[in-house]
Amino acid sequence: MAITIRLLRDDEIQLANNFFNAIYQTNRPLVNFRWEFLEGPFGKAIYVVAIDDSVTDTIKIVGIQCAIPIELINGRGERVLTAKSEDTLVDPAYRGQKIFERMYDLLFEACRTAGIRYIWGFTPAKKAFERIGFAIPFATEQALLVLQPLAAYRYLKSLNEQNKTLDKIKILGLSYLSWFKGLKRLFGDHLTMTETPLSDKDRAFQRLYAGQDLFTLHETTAYLTWRLGHNPFGNHYRSYRSATGTFDALVNTRPNVGYIEQIFAPVKSPQHNGIRSLVDILHKQRVPLIRTFNFSSNDVLKAQGRQLSEAGFTYLKRGSYFVWKSLDDQERILPSQLLINRLFTQGNL
Known part of the structure; x- marks a missing residue:
């Protein structure tokens, strides 16, 4: 089957949230999706979706992945644009088709274009993130x-x-x-x-x-x-x-x-x-x-x-693992320089 990896369109926000709710068997309200991914102070999230093109009567999302722009600052006032990885999810029926890897390939490219220097987040899936080039510098x-x-x-x-x-x-x-x-x-x-x-x-x-x-x-x-x-x-x-x-x-x-x-x-x-x-x-x-x-x-x-x-x-x-991906040729930040705290999460932990 043909799987297309592309950026989420504005008219597909409800579909992406429905996919999240169906796979996790939860009920995340659409207002929460909009708050987390569309209303952030440093720009809306770069949101990637995987679409099953063999389904022609509707848009069938089978994978999601996004990066929320977050600016970091140091004690000298230097600012660096980074992004928090969120909503990483592939339909279990579609695993084994490199969808996870392909979504991140597009996400890395889109983040570079947006001037994002680092991508980071929290996950229990250590090996999966190591396979696509993330470092695992420490655990929570x-x-x-x-x-x-x-x-x-x-x-x-x-x-x-x-x-x-x-x-x-x-x-x-x-x-x-x-x-x-x-x-x-x-x-x-x-x-x-x-x-x-x-x-x-x-x-x-x-x-x-x-x-x-x-x-x-x-x-x-x-x-x-x-x-x-x-x-x-x-x-x-x-x-x-x-x-x-x-x-x-x-x-x-x-x-x-x-x-x-x-x-x-x-x-x-x-x-x-x-x-x-x-x-x-x-x-x-x-x-x-x-x-x-x-x-x-x-x-x-x-x-x-x-x-x-x-x-x-x-x-x-x-706890889970902290993951870190550098897109910065200058390596301005090392993970050990982060004064990290609970605000780095999205607030529902």
């Missing part, structure tokens, strides 16, 4: 601190309907272990924290990492409005800064869980004091547990991991 990690063991257990158990009895026992044990370890937060120093506007994040990064080669998301007002203000996943974001100005953080609450989304702080600062203060804030908001998204890919992120542990978090080295 996570940490959690439980404030209400039974409520945390019920929430964590609900994340996987396939959990067996032994799995549930392990989750219950983890919930109580994390709660017990988290009690150490009560005995350390805290920082005085003030809530700040969400629009201040770019300035905080530039101030705390001035002159450094670390790159993070370019959190312009347009980016934060899109990523935080218009995010459709039921998140509630708040920004906090210490009185000294050396600790700046973003947190997020949902009915059953809170997240520390992002921390900006120098490596040698007592981050655990600021983290304890964030835990106090989330505790007052009655969240049963707090989760974080972690990495050990540079000294700053390693320090954050250590200080989360010192503040009472239980550190888990379990």
Whole structure:
């Protein structure tokens, strides 16, 4: 059968979203598709589709893949256009026809034309991405601190309907272990924290990492409005800064869980004091547990991991893989230079 690989047309957006929902057996609303792929502050996503040309009475999509333009910035103010890989999916009935590889060939070409220098993302499919030239520089990690063991257990158990009895026992044990370890937060120093506007994040990064080669998301007002203000996943974001100005953080609450989304702080600062203060804030908001998204890919992120542990978090080295593809002859960014955090995801994790 003949398969055509091309860019998605505007009148096919509903078809692409329907394909995603059918394969994953989910119900992603079209408004979520538009938010994620069409309304981004650095341009709409480059969205590739595979079409089965043997079906003549309708347009039959059998594969999708896209890249969302995201600008990164370093401590010297240098900006680089990158893209986050998303919606990678091939109909199981069509596998074995190199559709995945062919879609990425077109995506790489379109990204180069658009001035995109790097493509990155998160996936459990390590080998598939390595085959098409992606590097796998590190894996994601996570940490959690439980404030209400039974409520945390019920929430964590609900994340996987396939959990067996032994799995549930392990989750219950983890919930109580994390709660017990988290009690150490009560005995350390805290920082005085003030809530700040969400629009201040770019300035905080530039101030705390001035002159450094670390790159993070370019959190312009347009980016934060899109990523935080218009995010459709039921998140509630708040920004906090210490009185000294050396600790700046973003947190997020949902009915059953809170997240520390992002921390900006120098490596040698007592981050655990600021983290304890964030835990106090989330505790007052009655969240049963707090989760974080972690990495050990540079000294700053390693320090954050250590200080989360010192503040009472239980550190888990379990997660997906971070993938990285360079389209840049100058190699301006290495993966180890990324000050990566949970905002690098699309916000529904």
